[in-house]
Amino acid sequence: MRDVFLSLDSSSRSIGAREVEAALRAEQTRRNNFRLVLTGSRGAFFLEPLVEVEIDGARLGYANARAEDIAGLLDQGLLEGKDIQPFYIGKMSEIPFLRGQERITFRNCGVIEAGALDAYLKNDGGIALRRALFELDSPAIIAEVKRSGLRGRGGAAFPTGVKWQTVADTPADEKYVVANGDEGDPGTYADRMLMEGDPFALLEGMAICAKAVGAHKGFIYIRAEYPAARAMMKHAVETARDAGFLGDDLLRMGSGFAFDVEVRSGAGAYVCGEETALLESLEGKRGMVRPKPPYPAINGLFGRPTVINNVTTLATIPAILREGGDWYAARGVGRSKGTIAIQLAGSLRAPGLVEVPFGVTLREVINAYGGGLPEGRTLLAVQVGGPLGDLMTEDKLDVRIDFDAFTEIGSMLGHGGVVVYDDRTEPLQLAHRLMAYVARESCGKCAPCRLGSQRATEILDSIRKGAGKTGDLELIDDIAFAMRGSSLCALGAMAPTPVLSAIRLFPESFRKN
Amino acid sequence: MEVLEQNVADIIARHKSRPEMALVALQEIQSTAGYISALSRSSLAIALGVPEGELQGVISFYSELRSTPPGLHRVCVCNGDSCVATGSHHIAASVETHLGVSPSQTTLDGQFSYERVYCLGNCALSPSIAIDEEVYGRCNPDGVVQQLERFQRTTDA
Ligand SMILES: Cc1cc2nc3c(=O)[nH]c(=O)nc-3n(C[C@H](O)[C@H](O)[C@H](O)COP(=O)(O)O)c2cc1C
Ligand code: SF4
Ligand code: FES
Numbered sequence: 001m002r003d004v005f006l007s008l009d010s011s012s013r014s015i016g017a018r019e020v021e022a023a024l025r026a027e028q029t030r031r032n033n034f035r036l037v038l039t040g041s042r043g044a045f046f047l048e049p050l051v052e053v054e055i056d057g058a059r060l061g062y063a064n065a066r067a068e069d070i071a072g073l074l075d076q077g078l079l080e081g082k083d084i085q086p087f088y089i090g091k092m093s094e095i096p097f098l099r100g101q102e103r104i105t106f107r108n109c110g111v112i113e114a115g116a117l118d119a120y121l122k123n124d125g126g127i128a129l130r131r132a133l134f135e136l137d138s139p140a141i142i143a144e145v146k147r148s149g150l151r152g153r154g155g156a157a158f159p160t161g162v163k164w165q166t167v168a169d170t171p172a173d174e175k176y177v178v179a180n181g182d183e184g185d186p187g188t189y190a191d192r193m194l195m196e197g198d199p200f201a202l203l204e205g206m207a208i209c210a211k212a213v214g215a216h217k218g219f220i221y222i223r224a225e226y227p228a229a230r231a232m233m234k235h236a237v238e239t240a241r242d243a244g245f246l247g248d249d250l251l252r253m254g255s256g257f258a259f260d261v262e263v264r265s266g267a268g269a270y271v272c273g274e275e276t277a278l279l280e281s282l283e284g285k286r287g288m289v290r291p292k293p294p295y296p297a298i299n300g301l302f303g304r305p306t307v308i309n310n311v312t313t314l315a316t317i318p319a320i321l322r323e324g325g326d327w328y329a330a331r332g333v334g335r336s337k338g339t340i341a342i343q344l345a346g347s348l349r350a351p352g353l354v355e356v357p358f359g360v361t362l363r364e365v366i367n368a369y370g371g372g373l374p375e376g377r378t379l380l381a382v383q384v385g386g387p388l389g390d391l392m393t394e395d396k397l398d399v400r401i402d403f404d405a406f407t408e409i410g411s412m413l414g415h416g417g418v419v420v421y422d423d424r425t426e427p428l429q430l431a432h433r434l435m436a437y438v439a440r441e442s443c444g445k446c447a448p449c450r451l452g453s454q455r456a457t458e459i460l461d462s463i464r465k466g467a468g469k470t471g472d473l474e475l476i477d478d479i480a481f482a483m484r485g486s487s488l489c490a491l492g493a494m495a496p497t498p499v500l501s502a503i504r505l506f507p508e509s510f511r512k513n
Numbered sequence: 514m515e516v517l518e519q520n521v522a523d524i525i526a527r528h529k530s531r532p533e534m535a536l537v538a539l540q541e542i543q544s545t546a547g548y549i550s551a552l553s554r555s556s557l558a559i560a561l562g563v564p565e566g567e568l569q570g571v572i573s574f575y576s577e578l579r580s581t582p583p584g585l586h587r588v589c590v591c592n593g594d595s596c597v598a599t600g601s602h603h604i605a606a607s608v609e610t611h612l613g614v615s616p617s618q619t620t621l622d623g624q625f626s627y628e629r630v631y632c633l634g635n636c637a638l639s640p641s642i643a644i645d646e647e648v649y650g651r652c653n654p655d656g657v658v659q660q661l662e663r664f665q666r667t668t669d670a
Contacts, residue, residue: 011635014650045637186593186632224577225633227646265540267575270631284535286574302533345595345636352637387594419594419636433597437631 040197042110043353128321147325149337154310185386199236385414449492593632
């Protein structure tokens, strides 16, 4: 009996995968000659709803299938891998979008049944945890992570091994591992895809981390806007607990190591992605940013040493422990080792998730993978690294995807989100919206961020309405200076970045009054 | 006089004397009752042992938490960067005209609460909206109206 695969990722569902599933189920009952396997997404969203069939170990794809196409596809030989147009796209491993990618963190996404522990184990899941529990001691695990060169994917690109070391070295009666699944940057969806498509990789990464630092309790904090990710992670936690992958004696083979995980939901606050605000939120309070130091690694959740890592960072750990830190570090450039998941968004022909080794250029990712801009559109600017990233025009696109190369040109790679704006976007509107977003999301602790963002929004709004005054832009400069100089966190400190870059790059847009 | 629903009372009892569970308790109350009433707020404050003002501070901080009853369905139009780059303001305008509401309002017939949100994680298929817990991608102004009408019909029936 053949296996037929379908992504039920929430993005796939947003363009009809649920209806395709119903059609496939109806046909399955009628024909009884295939097994339906529901997966997460491969990130090639422009091909979805995407139905795949596995023949002799190769996955063949049928793209953009709608519910009403399913019976016909089966009649015409989908199960035999027939070339049925316009759906058939051949071997998935050879389609241009996936061929050049190197899937390490996202190897299972869209490939194996989502939330099925047996499928995860069959695809090398659990090997890394076994190694961490039975072969390596804490220093050896941390050494392996350090060797990999892995840097946090949540924004700050801090070396993961160094963070773990600090927590391991800080004595305490209790320690915590927190997975940051707040994924607040508009234009990003890597964490969501992982949680929906490969939840056990995150749990395995957390368990390895727990062993390395001596923590016995973990939390996964997932933003409110991700109900499907939350449901999948809850399901995965229960499944893992039943199978002994979480609990009092991990793997039930006498490891004697206890670790359990709780899934928590955010409540619609961007700032709660900031690590200390997230910890406040986990403690049941308003998500107000804490001054640093003390760092969470020393004084974190409930005052205990806490590892807080991004979901994608933690989900990369199993591959590193399985294949070795050197293996991972063999990819990438400079101090950016391994692969990064670039999430393409905005005005592109084929936006999706692209996992590539560091070192390719931004232009390559946008054009070769994202398919360039839609017909008839011209590029205004690209914003990388979320709503606080600067605007990059055409001339900056040859920058290499590398944390440090981005920093050198005053940009930020951050969580890897790339939003492309075309000629439909008005720079002034964009600047106003980004500043209004900060004013709305500021936690309010620092006056320059709270009041400055408000004031800057008002000024931009008045220019927008044709009521700008001389000196407005100078005032924005002054506000920016204050925000940059005396904000506790990057939300206030970096909020002026895109606005100032918009004014610098498109001055004419700010002059109509 | 307002009385607490039994399941809300159960939630409150379960978190008794655990102030660190304030947010979780509020989320549970909201998912059971649709919103956090003044009575459930004061009862929870007593049970957790925190000042009611502090609890109110938590409620007002988080945009997802609400103190008034929501509509039967919740419509969220994404106002995140990717959706704005692909024309979400046309989507928002279409929804607002069709429902006759502004952001954070509920229609007079109580059918729909309408909100703007900042990214649904569906950026590769922008512009996006969500109705209740389901996301809809690659939206266009007419399509979202049809989608809303489908919900209205199911509710009428
Ligand atoms: C305003 C603000 C929002 C943030 N949002 C997120 C987020 O949504 N997800 C995330 O992983 N990190 C976010 N961060 C970064 C975290 O503070 C922290 O650096 C990260 O979770 C650490 O994990 P990593 O080392 O694995 O990257 C944010 C930071 C700031 C200042
Ligand atoms: S910079 Fe803004 S968001 Fe960050 S701590 Fe200060 S007030 Fe809060
Ligand atoms: S920006 Fe709208 S779904 Fe991400």
